Amino acid sequence: MKDFNLMVILLSPEFRQMLLHGLKITLVIAAGSWLLAMTLALVLLTARLTSSRIAQRIVAAYVSYHRNVPTLVQMMLWYFGIASLLPDNAQGWLADHHAEALFAIVSLGLCQAAYFSEDLRSGFRAVPTGQAEAARALGHSYVGSMRHVLMPQAIRNAIPALVNHSVSLFKNSSLAMAIGAAELTHAVKELESQTFRTFEVFLIATVVYLVISLFIMAAGAWLDRRASLATAR
Template identity: 40%
Template sequence: MPDLSFAPLLHGDYLAWLLAGLRLSLLLTGLTLLTALPLAVVVALMRISPLRLPRLAGEACVEAVRCVPLLVHMLFWYFGVPELLPEGIKATVYAGDIEVVSAWAALTLYTAAYMSEDIRSGVRAVPPAQLSAALALGFSRLAAMRLVVLPQALRITLPPLLSQTLNLWKNTSIATVIGTAELMTEAQRVESATFRGFETFALVTVAYLSVSLLLTGLAQWAQAKLSPSGARR
């Protein structure tokens, strides 16, 4: 029987490494949500614009992002984008937390592309008469979308947006490929130092599962209580 023991991982430096990785994974999830959601709204509005140019630009952005694996986005922002910068700025960028910034940029664009489709579906689910009534009352189209249509659309799309948040939480693990010190990277560091692969990745599995179940429960609650169909029960 193998000598399995979690005790060495539950105190000292090893626990500190895992907790630091967990904090960074949660931070990446939160920061990405703060930037991806507004960007998703903008892209969704571009895609339903009556003007052809913004509509085509929105469609191009979504397809360009969704048709490329997240791994490639990570590598592009880490290895590719900094090479376009002047040498002085590039040196400064590489001297800082470029891994975190690159992961944040890649996750933001990737998440926003998928969220924008959910928001667009939510906008289409709002009866067109709502927009017509707002325009008849003297609202501009932008004001009508912002004050009348979007609040209803976001309420409709809240459950799928929470599902996208769950995907985002799991996608943070891919940032390990560019050396971001998130949970998976720190887990590999602990495993290399202790040679306790089963125990290390069992703890990591529990951490991912716990946060995922929390987000899943939140999505189910939102579906039951905050969606229009749930609100009428």
């Protein structure tokens, strides 16, 4: 049985570089998928708030699919299934440009957009109905009232739920290991196979994921306080 020794890993330039590269890919996947998810969530919310029953049903079906199919299955569908349907030149380009990370961003972003859109919809429902009438009375169009009056309030109301799902998105970035993305969990697995120091390498991963998750939660709490102060004024 080997003695516990973190320094064997942390003081090795090669191992440290593997961890830092994995962390970089993890952050890229998390940030890229978050931006995609939030952008698409706003589109989904706007479509669901229209009077079109077709648009509402399409959005409801989209949300139902992504909330009921495991994220890992969706990721594999994109990487092993949909990617194989692309033209050869597109597959070649993707292979040269980190296809694993790109498909992880797409699959995670599309999946998380369903959760974000529901968070925003709940936040929108919490906005007093009189706000829309007041915005119209001030001369705002439908788009103007959504952009300047209703949506900012909906986002403020949805901050706690959005933060929770942002943490989930960050943690789910580890699923990208299943399709070969060289993110942090993948790097940790490689280190474990090289050093046979299972406890040390997974302890490092645990601490990194915990610290970043706590940072996201702290940033969310700060935003929530700022939003509460702005509302109080």
